[in-house]
Amino acid sequence: VSERVDVVVLGAGPAGEHALGILLEAGLRCAVVERELIGGECAYWACMPSKTLVRPPEVRGEARAAAGVGDPALSWPGVRDYRDVITRHWDDGKQIDEYVAQGVNVVKDAGRLDGPGRVRAGDEVIETDRVIIGTGSDAAIPPIEGLAESGYWTNREATALKEIPASAVVIGGGPVGVELGQFMARFGTKVTIVQGGPRLLEREDPALSDLLAGALRKDGITLHLGRQATRVARDGDVRVVTLDDGSEVRGEELIVASGRRARGRDAGLETIGVELDAHGAIPIDERCRVRGADNVWAIGDVTGVAMFTHVGKYQARVATADMRGRPAKADYRAVPRVVFTQPEIAAVGLTEAAARDQGIDAVGVTVDLAEEISRPVTYEENPRGCLSLIADRGKGTLAGAWACAPLAGEWIHWAVLAIRAELPLDVLADTIPQFPTYCEGYIAALRKLAAA
Ligand SMILES: Cc1cc2nc3c(=O)[nH]c(=O)nc-3n(C[C@H](O)[C@H](O)[C@H](O)COP(=O)(O)OP(=O)(O)OC[C@H]3O[C@@H](n4cnc5c(N)ncnc54)[C@H](O)[C@@H]3O)c2cc1C
Numbered sequence: 001v002s003e004r005v006d007v008v009v010l011g012a013g014p015a016g017e018h019a020l021g022i023l024l025e026a027g028l029r030c031a032v033v034e035r036e037l038i039g040g041e042c043a044y045w046a047c048m049p050s051k052t053l054v055r056p057p058e059v060r061g062e063a064r065a066a067a068g069v070g071d072p073a074l075s076w077p078g079v080r081d082y083r084d085v086i087t088r089h090w091d092d093g094k095q096i097d098e099y100v101a102q103g104v105n106v107v108k109d110a111g112r113l114d115g116p117g118r119v120r121a122g123d124e125v126i127e128t129d130r131v132i133i134g135t136g137s138d139a140a141i142p143p144i145e146g147l148a149e150s151g152y153w154t155n156r157e158a159t160a161l162k163e164i165p166a167s168a169v170v171i172g173g174g175p176v177g178v179e180l181g182q183f184m185a186r187f188g189t190k191v192t193i194v195q196g197g198p199r200l201l202e203r204e205d206p207a208l209s210d211l212l213a214g215a216l217r218k219d220g221i222t223l224h225l226g227r228q229a230t231r232v233a234r235d236g237d238v239r240v241v242t243l244d245d246g247s248e249v250r251g252e253e254l255i256v257a258s259g260r261r262a263r264g265r266d267a268g269l270e271t272i273g274v275e276l277d278a279h280g281a282i283p284i285d286e287r288c289r290v291r292g293a294d295n296v297w298a299i300g301d302v303t304g305v306a307m308f309t310h311v312g313k314y315q316a317r318v319a320t321a322d323m324r325g326r327p328a329k330a331d332y333r334a335v336p337r338v339v340f341t342q343p344e345i346a347a348v349g350l351t352e353a354a355a356r357d358q359g360i361d362a363v364g365v366t367v368d369l370a371e372e373i374s375r376p377v378t379y380e381e382n383p384r385g386c387l388s389l390i391a392d393r394g395k396g397t398l399a400g401a402w403a404c405a406p407l408a409g410e411w412i413h414w415a416v417l418a419i420r421a422e423l424p425l426d427v428l429a430d431t432i433p434q435f436p437t438y439c440e441g442y443i444a445a446l447r448k449l450a451a452a
Contacts, residue, residue, distance in 0.1 A: 001124075001125045001126075001127060002031070002105060002124055002125070002126050003105070004126075004127045004128065005029045005030055005031045005105060005126060005127075005128045005129075006023070006028040006029045006030065006128070006129050006130065007023050007028055007029075007030050007031075007128060007129065007130045007131070007132060007323070008030070008031045008032075008033060008111075008119045008126050008128040008130075008131045008132070009023075009030060009031070009032045009033070009131075009132050009134065010033050010111050010112075010113075010119060010131060010132065010133045010134065010135060010267060011033070011034065011040070011133060011134040011135035011136055011300075011302070012032050012033075012034040012038040012039065012040060012134070013039070013040020013041055013042055013043075013134055013135075013136045013300055013301075013312065014039070014040055014042045014043070014047075014300070014309045014312055014313055015040075015134040015136075015299040015300030015301075015309075015312030015313060015315060015316050016032065016034075016040070016132065016134035016299070016300070016316070017038065017039065017040070018312070018313040018316035018317070019132050019134065019299060019316035019319060019320050020032055020099070020104070022316065022317065022320040023320055024102055024104070026320075026324060029103065030104050030105070031104065031105035031106075031107060031119075031126050031128065032099060032104055032105070032106055032107070033107045033109065033110075033111030033119060033121045033126075034092075034106070034107070034108060035108070035109060035110035035111070037090065037091075037092040038092040038095040038096060038099070038106075039088075039092060039095060040134075040136055041136055041137070041155075041301075042309045043087065043088070044087050044088075044090055044159075044160075045087075045155055045156040045159045045160060046155055046159065046309075047309055048086055048087060049083050049086060049087050049159035049160065050155075050159050050176075050179055050180065050183070050340070051340055052079075052082060052083045052086045052087075053079065053083055053159065053183050054179055054182070054183045054340050054341070054342075056074055056078075056079050057074060057182075057183060057186035057187065057342075058340075058342045059072065060072050060074055060186070061186075061342045062342075062380070062406070065379075065380035065381060065382065066379075066380055066381065067380075067381045074186075074187065076163075076164055076187060080161075080162065083159075087160070090160070096108070105126070107121045107122070107124055107126070109121040109122035109124070110122075110266065112266060112267055112268030112271070113131065113133075113267060113268035113269060113271050113272055113296070114268060114271055115271045115272065116272055116293075116294065116295070117129065117295070119131060119268075120268070129295060130295045130296070130297070130323055131295065131296045131297070132296075132297045132298070132299060132316075132319055132320075132323075133267050133282060133290070133296065133297070133298040133299070133302060134298070134299045134300040134302060134312065134316070135263045135264070135266065135267050135300075135302045136262075136263050136300060136301045136302055137260040137261055137262050137263050137301035137302065137307055138260065138261050138263055139154035139155055139156070139256060139257075139259075139260060139261075140258060140259040140260055140261040141154075141256055141258075142171070142229075142256070142258050144171075144229050144230065144231065144232055145230065145231045145232070146231050146232040146233050147232045147254075147256070149232075149234075150232040150233060150234045150239050150254065151234075151239075151254070152232075152239070152253075152254040152255065152256050153253055153254065153255045153256070154255075154256055154257075155176055155180070155257065157255075158180050158255050158257075159180075164184065164187045164188060164189055165184070165189050165251070165252040165253040166188075166189065166190065166252050167189060167190040167191070167192075167238075167250065167251045167252045167253075168181075168184055168189050168190075168191055168192070168251045168252065168253040168254070168255055169191075169192045169193075169194060169239060169241050169249050169250070169251035169253075169254050169255070170191060170192070170193045170194070170255045170257055171194050171229050171241070171254070171255065171256050171257065171258050172193075172194075172195065172256065172257035172258035172259065173193050173194075173195030173197070173199075173200040173201070173202075173223070173225070174200075174201065174202070174257065174258075174259065175201065175337075175339045176257040177193055177195070177255070177257035177258075178193070178200055178201070178212060178216065178339060178341055179339065179340055179341055180255060180257060181193050181216065181221055181255075182215075182216060182219055182221070182341050182342070185216075185219045185220055185221050186219060190220070190251075191219075191220070191221045191222070191251075192221070192222045192223075192224065192249045192250075192251060193216070193221060193222070193223050193224070194224045194227055194228075194229050194241065194243065194249065195223070195224065195225050195226070195227070196226070196227070196228045196229075196258075197225075197226065198225055198226040199213070199225055199226075200212050200213055200216075200223070200225070201339065201345070203337075203351075204337070204345070204347055204351065204402060205347070205351045205352065205353075205388065205402050207366065207386075207388070208345055208347070208402055208404055211343070211345075211386075211404045212339070212341060212345060212404070213225070215341065215342070215343055216341075222249075224243060224247075224249065227243045227244055227245060227247075228243065228244040229241045229242070229243060229244075230242050230243065230244050232254065235250070237252060238250050238251065238252060239251055239252075239253070239254040241254065260301060260307050261279065261280055262276075262279055262280045262281035262282070262301055262302045262303070262304045263280070263301070263302055264276040264277075264280045264281055264282045264298075264302050265280055267282070267302070269282060269290070269293075272293045272296065273292060273293070274290055274291070274292050274293050274296075275292075277304065279304055280304075281302060281303055281304025282298040282302050282303055282304075283303075284297070284298050284303050284305075286329045286330050287318060287319070287322040287328045287329065287330070288303070288315050288318050288319040288322065288328075288330060289319075289322065297319035297322070297323065298319075299312055299315035299316050299318075299319050300312030300315060300316075303315065305330075305332060306332060306335050308335065308337070310335070310336070311332070311335055314330070315330060318330045331420065333349060333419055333420065334348055334349055334415075334416045334417075334419040334420035335348065336348045336409070336412055336413065336416050338408070338409035338412065340409065343384065343385065343404050343405055343406065343408070344404070344405065344406060344407065344408045344409050345402075345403070345404050345408060346402065346403050346404075346408035346409045346411075346412035347400070347401065347402035347403070347412070348400065348401055348402075348412055348415050348416050348419060349390070349398065349399055349400030349401060349415070349419045350362070350390060350399045350400040351390065351400055351402070352364035352388075352390045352400070354400075355390055355392065355399045355400060360392050360394065360399055361392065361393040361394045362390055362391065362392060362393070362399055363390070363391050363393055363449065363452050364388055364389065364390040364391075364400075365388065365389055365445055365448040365449045365452050366386055366387070366388040366445075367386060367387055367388075367441060367444045367445045367448055368385075368386055369383070369384075369385040369386055369387060369405055369438065369441045369444075370383035370384060370385060372440075372441065372444035373436065373438070373440040373441050373444055374435065374436035374440070375436040375437050375438050375440065376405070376406075376438075378436055379406055380406070384405065385403070385404060385405025385406065385408075385438070385441075386403065386404055386405065387401070387402075387403045387405070387438075387441040387442070387444075387445050388401065388402050388403070388445070389401050389415070389442070389445045389446065389449055391425060391449050395422070396424050396425050396426070397418070397419070397422045397423065397424060397425060398415060398418045398419050398423070398425065398428065399419070400415075400419070401415035401419075403438075403441070405438060405441075406438070407438060408438070411437070411438045411439050411441075414428075414433075414439055414442055415442070425446060425449065425450075428442065428446060429443065429446040429447070429450070431443075
């Protein structure tokens, strides 16, 4: 049994690491148990490599869109080498050293709860007052005949790729599938995306799905929407995917990007009498306490609340506040959702349809930014972009917003703040955005909303 600690952090993805940082600042004695790499999926196989990979082709796209700029060359070795720097060459030695220097007991092994107040990792048993579980999620693998035998990539192989494949079939038209698909297409891969649902980004407004589908087709991507993959086979080096209408699509690589599954099952919850939900997620309350347990919190993807790094980090702030006796209540009404394609897509809060389903007296307006404001024409030669606002007429506040335009992932935060703070629409309309910026789109949309 190792020295007793105040808190064990089980799983050191972005959620666990954020919690650990706060607890160390507060002077608590901590242990961290991590079975793979400190930094988790996000740092090595998800957000960080994917955003690093999409950026150079985006710059080229921007250069092509700006007047009078030549066509910059893209060098895959240069992009790949920089991706390897950003993913620390998949080595967490420096992170371990830094935590050890701060007095953290770092255990590199798979860990699990071993009854109340105990975490077991390999041969080590750590006794602790409190536990935070942040064991993340895995790629969900759909039950398609022949898939396992034929071999496939998940986000792991796709974000760590060494060479650009000549062709690839992507199963899944959510954020991961479209970002990876567009990146590969822009490096010359012949990409086919197969999406079971009738449209891309199914949780977003249908108008966004259409805008994105148009952009991806322009990049030369073939889309099969509303089509299920039913079988996979190999023809030499090529994967042949049969769709539910009997047609076939082919790719040198096959990428499965059809969602994530919370990784609750290995955390030993049964030793403290807690059952996982039907999706393998750990049930939590609004303070991120694990329901039915004392002194155990869960944060990040493993809670199944919203699988984003920023949500995991937010939950880390909520859980660590609660554990230190401070008021803590998670509020998920204003979670931004950005898809880092080009054009960039950003959304927050409810879509108009979801707001109506919740009984909200909702009204939505959409503005064409190139027509309404000046930034788009100074930004690119053939400007595009739109912003949609969804108002809650009963409360006089914003219920949701979405946008498809350059830098939308940055300026969506006007709406994030407005929704979170329940800012009255007239205060929002009485706010001064810098000229010429995309934020002026809010004023244009609010004027249209007032007239709606
Ligand atoms: C391709 C891709 C791109 C993405 N891009 C974005 C993005 O741009 N922005 C965004 O917000 N989100 C993005 N996401 C989602 C984001 O990666 C996750 O929401 C985030 O990584 C969740 O953080 P986490 O700490 O909960 O879990 P993880 O990052 O999954 O980390 C969990 C850690 O726990 C460890 N662990 C698991 N079980 C055990 C155990 N029993 N014992 C010890 N350790 C254990 C794991 O090894 C891992 O290190 C993306 C996802 C993918 C797949």
